[in-house]
Amino acid sequence: MAFGLGVHFKMLSRSPFDLWVVVASPLIFATLAHFLFAYGHGSRMLVAALASGVMGIWSSTTASGAGALQTQRRLGVLELLVASPTPFWEVLLPISVAISAIGIYSLAVGLLYVRLIFGVAITIHEWVAFVVAVPTMIAAIGALGFLFASALVRFRSAFMLGNLFEWPVWMICGLLIPVSVLPGWLQPVSWLFAPTWGMDALRGATLGSGHPWADIGMCTLLAGAYLIAGALFLRFFLFAARAKATLALTS
Amino acid sequence: MAAIDVRELRRTYRTTTGVLRRRRLEVEAVRGISFSVEDGELFGLLGPNGAGKTTTIKMLITLLLPTSGQARVLGLDVVSHAKELRQRIGYVFGGDRGLYERLSAYDNLRYFAELYGVSGKTQRIRIDEVLELVGLRGREQERVEGYSRGMRQRLHIARGILHDPQVVFLDEPTIGVDPVGARELRQTISDLVKSGKTVLLTTHYMFEADALCDRIAVIAKGQIVGEGTPAELKSRVGHGRVTEIEVFGIDDATLTRVRAIDGVAAVTVEERDQVQVLIVQSAVARELTQQLMAELAGLQVGRVASREPTLEDAYVALVTTP
Numbered sequence: 068m069a070f071g072l073g074v075h076f077k078m079l080s081r082s083p084f085d086l087w088v089v090v091a092s093p094l095i096f097a098t099l100a101h102f103l104f105a106y107g108h109g110s111r112m113l114v115a116a117l118a119s120g121v122m123g124i125w126s127s128t129t130a131s132g133a134g135a136l137q138t139q140r141r142l143g144v145l146e147l148l149v150a151s152p153t154p155f156w157e158v159l160l161p162i163s164v165a166i167s168a169i170g171i172y173s174l175a176v177g178l179l180y181v182r183l184i185f186g187v188a189i190t191i192h193e194w195v196a197f198v199v200a201v202p203t204m205i206a207a208i209g210a211l212g213f214l215f216a217s218a219l220v221r222f223r224s225a226f227m228l229g230n231l232f233e234w235p236v237w238m239i240c241g242l243l244i245p246v247s248v249l250p251g252w253l254q255p256v257s258w259l260f261a262p263t264w265g266m267d268a269l270r271g272a273t274l275g276s277g278h279p280w281a282d283i284g285m286c287t288l289l290a291g292a293y294l295i296a297g298a299l300f301l302r303f304f305l306f307a308a309r310a311k312a313t314l315a316l317t318s
Numbered sequence: 319m320a321a322i323d324v325r326e327l328r329r330t331y332r333t334t335t336g337v338l339r340r341r342r343l344e345v346e347a348v349r350g351i352s353f354s355v356e357d358g359e360l361f362g363l364l365g366p367n368g369a370g371k372t373t374t375i376k377m378l379i380t381l382l383l384p385t386s387g388q389a390r391v392l393g394l395d396v397v398s399h400a401k402e403l404r405q406r407i408g409y410v411f412g413g414d415r416g417l418y419e420r421l422s423a424y425d426n427l428r429y430f431a432e433l434y435g436v437s438g439k440t441q442r443i444r445i446d447e448v449l450e451l452v453g454l455r456g457r458e459q460e461r462v463e464g465y466s467r468g469m470r471q472r473l474h475i476a477r478g479i480l481h482d483p484q485v486v487f488l489d490e491p492t493i494g495v496d497p498v499g500a501r502e503l504r505q506t507i508s509d510l511v512k513s514g515k516t517v518l519l520t521t522h523y524m525f526e527a528d529a530l531c532d533r534i535a536v537i538a539k540g541q542i543v544g545e546g547t548p549a550e551l552k553s554r555v556g557h558g559r560v561t562e563i564e565v566f567g568i569d570d571a572t573l574t575r576v577r578a579i580d581g582v583a584a585v586t587v588e589e590r591d592q593v594q595v596l597i598v599q600s601a602v603a604r605e606l607t608q609q610l611m612a613e614l615a616g617l618q619v620g621r622v623a624s625r626e627p628t629l630e631d632a633y634v635a636l637v638t639t640p
């Protein structure tokens with residue numbers, strides 16, 4: 068799986084479109100945050116930069132991730148992957164994680180941007196928690212992408228759902244606005260999404276507030292749940308795709 | 319035990335059409351075919367577009383579930399033993415697709431070596447071997463997007479045999495490849511068989527099937543309409559003659575009259591630039607030219623030739639017989 072992750076990360080890193088998604092979005096959101104916070108500075112801008120990075124990771128997972136399986140179809144590789152003896156979840160998971168992993172560029176660009184352009188000091192209170200939180204969150208978001216991708220194996224038009232999820236998740240996971248200002252009934256929904264806990268973990272580790280390790284734990288738990296659900300769905304959808312002959316269809 | 323054993327295999331595609339009033343459509347792509355391929359044999363599956371060749375191959379490589387019937391490859395059922403079977407077979411299809419363009423040929427092969435469980439120790443040796451076999455040694459670090467059609471096709475074959483499968487399925491592997499490249503590919507396929515592999519090949523090119531295949535099954539409209547060695551298939555029309563007549567503007571009514579001539583076995587029309595070529599096969603060695611010319615009276619007629627039948631004529635006779 069590690070080799071698969073490396074191969075797909077390499078391939079995505081050579082795609083101008085995928086790179087543009089992850090590099091451009093944090094620049095735009097960090098700039099917006101700067102002006103929204105009335106030329107804000109310090110910790111608020113730092114958290115805004117992190118949030119813009121997480122938004123980039125999520126955008127990559129939805130925009131590129133949803134398209135990734137279509138790309139395998141378009142390249143004519145999907146059937147070859149399915150025809151290999153490796154269980155398909157072991158093939159698909161590295162693709163999904165690679166897609167969220169190129170979001171690491173978003174995080175790096177967001178932090179560099181606020182440091183160089185707005186002069187915000189990058190001060191992290193709990194470095195260890197921060198360093199653990201980043202890959203955990205990327206893996207958890209990748210696992211969520213894997214759950215979505217399982218449906219794409221059977222339903223080729225399901226990739227359109229990817230874009231549908233982009234903005235709502237930004238809203239309900241506390242990336243654009245705090246979760247606390249959401250209607251009460253919506254807050255439990257946000258707990259089902261890994262970006263909520265990932266952002267909390269990054270915020271907590273950066274500011275020295277909250278419980279970053281507990282948030283990392285929740286991210287890990289959710290990742291496990293996404294994986295189990297995704298693997299079960301995938302088994303079902305793959306069988307259906309072989310019965311309905313949708314593996315080779317590209318449009 | 320046969321390497322491939324197919325019994326009464328069927329595959330029906332079910333689709334829906336219409337927006338407000340949905341209508342169910344059923345297309346029978348494969349209609350109860352049976353054949354077997356012996357160990358070490360190169361078996362050809364010939365047929366026109368939409369005949370069911372690719373559907374058959376996809377069922378045999380476990381990508382499609384049969385609607386009914388049974389297929390075993392190396393003694394393993396393609397439905398109930400799909401996972402074990404995948405390790406022991408290879409699949410190669412023709413065309414530009416099926417490769418990661420932004421990666422090098424080496425990375426493509428490495429990735430598929432991992433998927434097929436080729437161990438780390440033997441990966442490099444095996445990749446070198448297949449690159450040598452397909453003639454891509456020295457070009458493996460280049461990105462695939464810069465490869466020609468022929469190079470891509472050779473890389474496809476390298477990928478398909480990387481894990482040293484016992485049975486290789488080749489679905490139109492030379493399609494779109496230039497004549498020199500196609501000749502090299504045919505040599506590669508021939509070498510595969512010499513190395514002891516069983517090969518099932520689909521192709522549109524009759525000379526290719528004639529040159530490579532030990533046995534051939536001709537498939538049309540989802541059914542096998544003829545099976546045998548190339549020589550046996552040719553002998554089906556071998557006692558007849560083929561008459562080719564260049565004409566301009568032949569119509570359906572004239573064709574119907576030509577088909578009605580006593581002794582005519584098959585009639586086809588090929589478009590060649592601005593001229594049509596009427597190809598008439600007679601069932602017995604009978605001279606039909608005079609009768610044909612009588613039916614074509616009033617049309618502008620060009621060159622007329624008579625020759626021995628080829629495998630292509632046998633194929634045409636089989637797939638056009640109602």
